[in-house]
Amino acid sequence: MKVFLLFFSAIFVNNFVLARFLGICPFLGVSKRLETATGMGIAVTFVMTVSAAISWFLDKLLISTGLEFLRTIVFILVIASFVQFVELFLKKTSPDLYEALGIFLPLITTNCAILGMVLLNSLMKLNFVEAVFHALGSGLGFALALVIFAGIREKMDLYDLPEPFKGTAIALITAGLLSLAFMGFQGMVKL
């Protein structure tokens, strides 16, 4: 039961972008087109899930050897390796998406949502299955936020906006409203 609660709370209640305000940089940077937003969401979900699984074992190893102070650097190492892997994979399989994501693809390494999620896993003392589902939910929540936002922004391009609101200004207002909407989920799941 706890697994499902963790999974859904990570998507809706504790959405990383809209409730915890982590990973805002790609949220604003790659949300101009629905296609790139989807690609980014999938890439982040993959990196999150795999690094959560591997980090869980490494965390146990670090605790048993008394080297907890290495947590951050070890987790960053895991995340960076898998981001590199995703980059190689995308370059081969989907060069268009690779071009469209541009600098934001290697920047997943420094996406605080991923490091935050891995550190949260070890802070909340989750077991392996819970950690993986928490990561999967967080990734899907990130993807969901990105896709919703990109959809709105794509439509908004067609609107006749007042001059001062064009571009980033209206995007930031929209992000705030989206976050307000997600506040409706707040308190639905108690963990």
Next chain:
Amino acid sequence: MEVIYSTLLLAVLGFGFGAFLAYSAQKFKVEEDPRVKMITEVLPGINCGACGFAGCEAYAKAIVKGQAETNRCLPGRPQGVEEKIKKILEEYKNVSF
């Protein structure tokens, strides 16, 4: 003791992930047009943007695709970069990639 353990742990992890990445880099290798690399080497490599592209490599890619003229590199003009590019293109004209 802690120092030795942490050094060892990080070394092993780094080596492990490095090996994994080296393997996947081989597996997902992208075959690039060799002319792009050759033209990039001929260009000055200062990425000044005078040609109107993001950098020397982007310009080289555009030349190979036939989207750009060969005379757009201003800083390379005294060294005869244009002639060198033309030579490369001429040499590989009949080779299909």
